[in-house]
Amino acid sequence: MTEFAIGQRWLSETETELGLGIVVNLDYRLVTVFYPACEEERTYAKANAPLSRMTFAAGDRIQTQAGDALIVSAVEQVDQLLIYQAAPEDDPAALRPVPESQLGYQVELSAVTDRLFSKQLDSNNWFNLRVAALHARTQAEQSPVLGLRGPRIDLIGHQLWIAHEVANRFAPRVLLADEVGLGKTIEAGLILHQQLHTHRASRVLIVVPQPLVHQWFVEMVRRFNLHFSIFDRERLEALQPDESVRDMFARLLEEEHSGVASTPENPFLSEQLILCSTEFLAHCNMDQLASAEWDLLVVDEAHHLSWSEDAPSDAYQRVARLAAAARGLLLLTATPEQLGVESHFARLHLLDPDRFPTLEAFRSEQQDYQRIAALAGELVDNSIWSADLKARLQALLPDIAPEESRRAQILRELLDRSGTGRVLFRNTRKHVEGFPERHVEGIPLPFPEFYANGEPDDALHPESGFNDDRWCAEDPRVSWLAEFLRRDRSRKVLVICARKETAIDLHAWCGYKLGMNVAVFHEDMDLISRDRAAAYFADPEDGAQALICSEIGSEGRNFQFAHHLVLLDLPRNPDLLEQRIGRLDRIGQTQDIQIHVPYFSDHPQEVLFQWYDQGMQAFTRTNPAGTQILAGSREQLDAALASPKDTTLRAALVEDTRTLAQQLQRQLEAGRDRLLELSSHQPEQAAALIAHLADADAAPPSDFMDSAFERFGVEVEEHSEHAIILKPGPHMIEPFPHLPEEGITVTAHRPTALSRDDLQFLTWEHPMVQGAIELVLSEDRGKASVALLRNPKVKPGTLLIEAFYTVECSAPRALQASRFLPGTIIRSLLDAQGRDLSQAISFPGLSQQCHKMEKPLARKIVDSQQALLEKLLANDQQRVNAQAEEIIQAALATMRTHQDGERNRLVQLQQKNPAIRQEEIDFLDRQTDALRQHLAEARCQLAAVRVIVAAAS
Structure with missing residues (x-):
C-alpha cells in the first residue's frame, strides 16, 4: 500500500484539472486530498487511489504558493515529507528551504507527449472521441x-x-x-x-x-x-x-483521545x-x-x-x-x-x-407604490402620452425625458427604483398566451336504490360502502362512462376519482369485465408501475384509451396530450378541483378541454356540482380565490350537502357564492400590479432563451454518446422512433456513468420526453452525458495516436502533426470563471517544416481521410521521427502559449468590464431601492478579486496529438 503523509503533494491521475493537491487527512484505509485551485476535496481508498506523488529533482523548476519561481538545487526527506533547497534562476546563491506543503497548486504536465514517445498509442476512434469530448465540454461552458x-x-x-x-x-x-x-x-x-x-x-x-x-x-x-x-x-x-x-x-x-470532547454528528x-x-x-x-x-x-x-x-x-x-x-x-x-x-x-x-422590517412601514410604502404601479399601467396602455401623464412621470423621474420612444427604459427605471419587483415575480393567465378554453358538461343521473343497502364513509362517495366492485354493475356513472368511451375509441380520456379503491374497482370492471383498453394509476403502486401506466396511456398508437386515477393523478403528472377529463366525483376543496383540471389545462395544450361530470340528481353530488359551476364557474376558469370562497361559504355548503333536496337552501348557496366570488375577483383586479406584471416577464429576452434552447435541441449528444457507447461496451437496442434501450454489455470493462444494471430507455427528442415520463431525456446536461464526457477526458486513451492519410493529392510519406491544446482556468466552480474564460481549444496542424495548416484543413474533413495504422508500424514511425516531432511540438507550444496569453488577457479585460458594470449598477440601484442588499455588492467585490487571481493563473496544455503519415493511394 502506498505510504501517505499529511502535507504531501499528490496529483489526481483522473482529474488533472484540479491542480496539485495536498494530503489533509488519513485513516487506516482512506486518504483525503484538498485541491486549493478549485477548493475541493476528494477522499480515496488508499489501496487504489488514482494519485501520483508529485516530486521534483535537482534542476527542476518549482513555484511556491506566493508565486515565486525557483530552481531546485537539492532534495531531502524529513518524516515522509520532501524539503527542496531552491533559489531564483537569476540568483543561484540565494538558496532557501521550500517544504512541499508550500508548493503552488499550478503544475505543468506533459502526459500527452509522454504517451506519444513511450509509444502508448491509441486508435483513431479513441482520438476522435477524446476531441469530441473536449469540444462538448467547451461548448457547454460557452452556452x-x-x-x-x-x-x-x-x-x-x-x-x-x-x-x-x-x-x-x-x-x-x-x-x-x-x-x-x-x-x-x-x-x-x-x-x-x-x-x-x-x-x-x-x-x-x-x-x-x-x-x-x-x-x-x-x-x-x-x-x-x-x-x-x-x-x-x-x-x-x-x-x-x-x-x-x-x-x-x-x-x-x-479512551482513544482523552481530553478531546466529542460532538454529536448533524444528521x-x-x-x-x-x-x-x-x-x-x-x-x-x-x-x-x-x-x-x-x-x-x-x-x-x-x-x-x-x-x-x-x-x-x-x-x-x-x-x-x-x-x-x-x-x-x-x-x-x-x-x-x-x-x-x-x-x-x-x-x-x-x-x-x-x-421589510415592520408591517406599518410596509403599508406606508405600499400606498406610494400603488400610485407608481397605476402610472406604469397608463404608460403601457396609452400609445400616445398626454401632457398630464408626462408631467406626473417627469415628477417621478426627473433625470429621464418622458418620451414614448424611451418607454422600455422608463419602465425599467420604475421597477428598479420602487416596489418589490426585484424580489417578487407574478404572471397571470390573462397575460400569458397558450392556454385552452375549458368547457363543462354535467350529466345528471338517477341515484340507484342499490346504494341504500351500503354504509358509505362519505355521502359524496356512496361506493365506499362496498369492499368489492359489485357497485359498478348498479352505478349509472359507470354505465355512462362505458358508453362514453365506446362512442369514440380514438380519444384519450383521463378519469379521476377521490379514492384509490374506487379507481381499482373501476379499472377491474371496465378492463376485465367489459374488455375495455384502460390503465390504472393510484398511490399503492410503486413509482415504476406508475410510470408504466402513464407511458401506456401516453402511447398514441397502442396505448390505453383511458387512465383511471385516484386523487394522486391530480398531482405532478401532466397529461396534456389528452383533451377529455371525466370527474367521477368532486372534491370539496376548490384548489384540489383546480389541480385535477390542471393535469390537462397546461400551457402547450393544443385543444380545448372537455370536462365531464356525471352526478346523482337531488344528491350531495349535485349540490357540489352546482356550487362549483354556477356559484364560482370553477370548471370553465381558474379561480385563485377558491380557498377564500370555501372559507366564506363553508357553513352554507355543509347545510346544503346535508339537505340536498332543499332547492331553496341550494339556490341561496349558489347565489351567495356567486356574490362572494365576484367581490373577491374585483379585489384581485383592483389590486393588479401592472408594473409587477411587466417586470415578471420580458418577452424579447425570453424569446432569445427559447431560440438558444431550440438550437441546443437541434444538436443533441446522440452522435457523441453513440461513439462513447461503442468504445465502452454499452449495448444499444432500438426501442421506438426516437428512443433507444441501453444495457451494460458483456465486454464492458468498467461501469458506465449512471447506467443501472437493469438498463434504461432514453430519448434525445424533447416532445417524446415530455409525453413519456418513463424515458430519460438525454441532453448535454444529463448526468449520464456529463459523466461520459468526464470519463473520456479522465482516461489516457486517445491522447496520442498515429494514423494513415489516404489522399491521392498528398505525396506519400508526408508527415503531419495534429495537436489540440486547451486553455483552462483552475478555479472554484462557484466563481463560474468559465463565463469569461470558458475551456478554449486551440488546434494546430503542422507539416514537417512547422507551418500551421489548420485554417486550410478542417478536423472533420481530415478525420474522414485518416485510417487505422497497425501498431508495430506506428511505433516505428514515432521512434524514427522522435527528434523532429519533439522539435515541432516544442516550437508549436511556444506559439500557442503566446496565443493563449492573448486569450487570457482578453478574458481578464472582459471580466473587469462586466464586474465593474454590474457593481456600478447595483450601487446606483441601492441609492434608489433598498431591496438591493449590501451583501450582494460585497460578494461581487470578493468575486472580482478571486476571478482576477485565478484567471491570471490560467494555463495552456497539450490535450491530444495525432501523427499523420500519408500513404500511397
Missing part, C-alpha cells in the same frame, strides 16, 4: 443557456426568463407567485438546476406541505434529474443511534439535497437543521404559514429561523398581496427582514 438545457420541460418564455434572471444572482431570495397553472414548481426547479449545475449552490433544502412531498420528489427526479432525500421522522431516527450505542462510542473515543449533513414536510419541522431538532449550511431553501405553499403582528404561528417561526440561516430563499405561493397585505408582508419579511 448562453448553461443550466437550462437539461430539464425535461416545455420551452415556455416566462418560466425560462424568471429562472435565468433569478438563478444568475448570488444567493437569490425571491417570491415566485405566478397564478395557478403557470408553473411555479417548474420555475423553482429550473432555478435549482441552474444553481446546482453552475455550482453556485450545492446544499438545498425543500420544505413543502406533507401531501406535496411525493409530488415534489417525482418532479425533481423526472424533470430535473435532481435526486432529493426525503427526511421524515423514521429517516431521522435511523440516522441517529440510540443513547446506549452513542454512549458506548463516546467512551471509546474518550442533516448526511445528504446534499433534502426534501421534508412543514409538519416534519415541528418534530425535528431545529438547531441541527438551521446549522446545516444551506445554500438554498425552498418553501412551497408559503401562504399557509399564518402570521399576525402579535402572534406568528409556530410553523412560520420555524421557517423564519431556516430562512435567516440559509443564503438563498425561494418562496412559492399563488396568492400574493391582493388577498391580504398582512400575509404578503409576512412572506416578504422572510425574504429580507432588513428591507
Whole structure:
C-alpha cells in the first residue's frame, strides 16, 4: 500500500484539472486530498487511489504558493515529507528551504507527449472521441443557456426568463407567485438546476406541505434529474443511534483521545439535497437543521404559514429561523398581496427582514407604490402620452425625458427604483398566451336504490360502502362512462376519482369485465408501475384509451396530450378541483378541454356540482380565490350537502357564492400590479432563451454518446422512433456513468420526453452525458495516436502533426470563471517544416481521410521521427502559449468590464431601492478579486496529438 503523509503533494491521475493537491487527512484505509485551485476535496481508498506523488529533482523548476519561481538545487526527506533547497534562476546563491506543503497548486504536465514517445498509442476512434469530448465540454461552458438545457420541460418564455434572471444572482431570495397553472414548481426547479449545475449552490433544502412531498420528489427526479432525500421522522431516527450505542462510542473515543470532547454528528449533513414536510419541522431538532449550511431553501405553499403582528404561528417561526440561516430563499405561493397585505408582508419579511422590517412601514410604502404601479399601467396602455401623464412621470423621474420612444427604459427605471419587483415575480393567465378554453358538461343521473343497502364513509362517495366492485354493475356513472368511451375509441380520456379503491374497482370492471383498453394509476403502486401506466396511456398508437386515477393523478403528472377529463366525483376543496383540471389545462395544450361530470340528481353530488359551476364557474376558469370562497361559504355548503333536496337552501348557496366570488375577483383586479406584471416577464429576452434552447435541441449528444457507447461496451437496442434501450454489455470493462444494471430507455427528442415520463431525456446536461464526457477526458486513451492519410493529392510519406491544446482556468466552480474564460481549444496542424495548416484543413474533413495504422508500424514511425516531432511540438507550444496569453488577457479585460458594470449598477440601484442588499455588492467585490487571481493563473496544455503519415493511394 502506498505510504501517505499529511502535507504531501499528490496529483489526481483522473482529474488533472484540479491542480496539485495536498494530503489533509488519513485513516487506516482512506486518504483525503484538498485541491486549493478549485477548493475541493476528494477522499480515496488508499489501496487504489488514482494519485501520483508529485516530486521534483535537482534542476527542476518549482513555484511556491506566493508565486515565486525557483530552481531546485537539492532534495531531502524529513518524516515522509520532501524539503527542496531552491533559489531564483537569476540568483543561484540565494538558496532557501521550500517544504512541499508550500508548493503552488499550478503544475505543468506533459502526459500527452509522454504517451506519444513511450509509444502508448491509441486508435483513431479513441482520438476522435477524446476531441469530441473536449469540444462538448467547451461548448457547454460557452452556452448562453448553461443550466437550462437539461430539464425535461416545455420551452415556455416566462418560466425560462424568471429562472435565468433569478438563478444568475448570488444567493437569490425571491417570491415566485405566478397564478395557478403557470408553473411555479417548474420555475423553482429550473432555478435549482441552474444553481446546482453552475455550482453556485450545492446544499438545498425543500420544505413543502406533507401531501406535496411525493409530488415534489417525482418532479425533481423526472424533470430535473435532481435526486432529493426525503427526511421524515423514521429517516431521522435511523440516522441517529440510540443513547446506549452513542454512549458506548463516546467512551471509546474518550479512551482513544482523552481530553478531546466529542460532538454529536448533524444528521442533516448526511445528504446534499433534502426534501421534508412543514409538519416534519415541528418534530425535528431545529438547531441541527438551521446549522446545516444551506445554500438554498425552498418553501412551497408559503401562504399557509399564518402570521399576525402579535402572534406568528409556530410553523412560520420555524421557517423564519431556516430562512435567516440559509443564503438563498425561494418562496412559492399563488396568492400574493391582493388577498391580504398582512400575509404578503409576512412572506416578504422572510425574504429580507432588513428591507421589510415592520408591517406599518410596509403599508406606508405600499400606498406610494400603488400610485407608481397605476402610472406604469397608463404608460403601457396609452400609445400616445398626454401632457398630464408626462408631467406626473417627469415628477417621478426627473433625470429621464418622458418620451414614448424611451418607454422600455422608463419602465425599467420604475421597477428598479420602487416596489418589490426585484424580489417578487407574478404572471397571470390573462397575460400569458397558450392556454385552452375549458368547457363543462354535467350529466345528471338517477341515484340507484342499490346504494341504500351500503354504509358509505362519505355521502359524496356512496361506493365506499362496498369492499368489492359489485357497485359498478348498479352505478349509472359507470354505465355512462362505458358508453362514453365506446362512442369514440380514438380519444384519450383521463378519469379521476377521490379514492384509490374506487379507481381499482373501476379499472377491474371496465378492463376485465367489459374488455375495455384502460390503465390504472393510484398511490399503492410503486413509482415504476406508475410510470408504466402513464407511458401506456401516453402511447398514441397502442396505448390505453383511458387512465383511471385516484386523487394522486391530480398531482405532478401532466397529461396534456389528452383533451377529455371525466370527474367521477368532486372534491370539496376548490384548489384540489383546480389541480385535477390542471393535469390537462397546461400551457402547450393544443385543444380545448372537455370536462365531464356525471352526478346523482337531488344528491350531495349535485349540490357540489352546482356550487362549483354556477356559484364560482370553477370548471370553465381558474379561480385563485377558491380557498377564500370555501372559507366564506363553508357553513352554507355543509347545510346544503346535508339537505340536498332543499332547492331553496341550494339556490341561496349558489347565489351567495356567486356574490362572494365576484367581490373577491374585483379585489384581485383592483389590486393588479401592472408594473409587477411587466417586470415578471420580458418577452424579447425570453424569446432569445427559447431560440438558444431550440438550437441546443437541434444538436443533441446522440452522435457523441453513440461513439462513447461503442468504445465502452454499452449495448444499444432500438426501442421506438426516437428512443433507444441501453444495457451494460458483456465486454464492458468498467461501469458506465449512471447506467443501472437493469438498463434504461432514453430519448434525445424533447416532445417524446415530455409525453413519456418513463424515458430519460438525454441532453448535454444529463448526468449520464456529463459523466461520459468526464470519463473520456479522465482516461489516457486517445491522447496520442498515429494514423494513415489516404489522399491521392498528398505525396506519400508526408508527415503531419495534429495537436489540440486547451486553455483552462483552475478555479472554484462557484466563481463560474468559465463565463469569461470558458475551456478554449486551440488546434494546430503542422507539416514537417512547422507551418500551421489548420485554417486550410478542417478536423472533420481530415478525420474522414485518416485510417487505422497497425501498431508495430506506428511505433516505428514515432521512434524514427522522435527528434523532429519533439522539435515541432516544442516550437508549436511556444506559439500557442503566446496565443493563449492573448486569450487570457482578453478574458481578464472582459471580466473587469462586466464586474465593474454590474457593481456600478447595483450601487446606483441601492441609492434608489433598498431591496438591493449590501451583501450582494460585497460578494461581487470578493468575486472580482478571486476571478482576477485565478484567471491570471490560467494555463495552456497539450490535450491530444495525432501523427499523420500519408500513404500511397
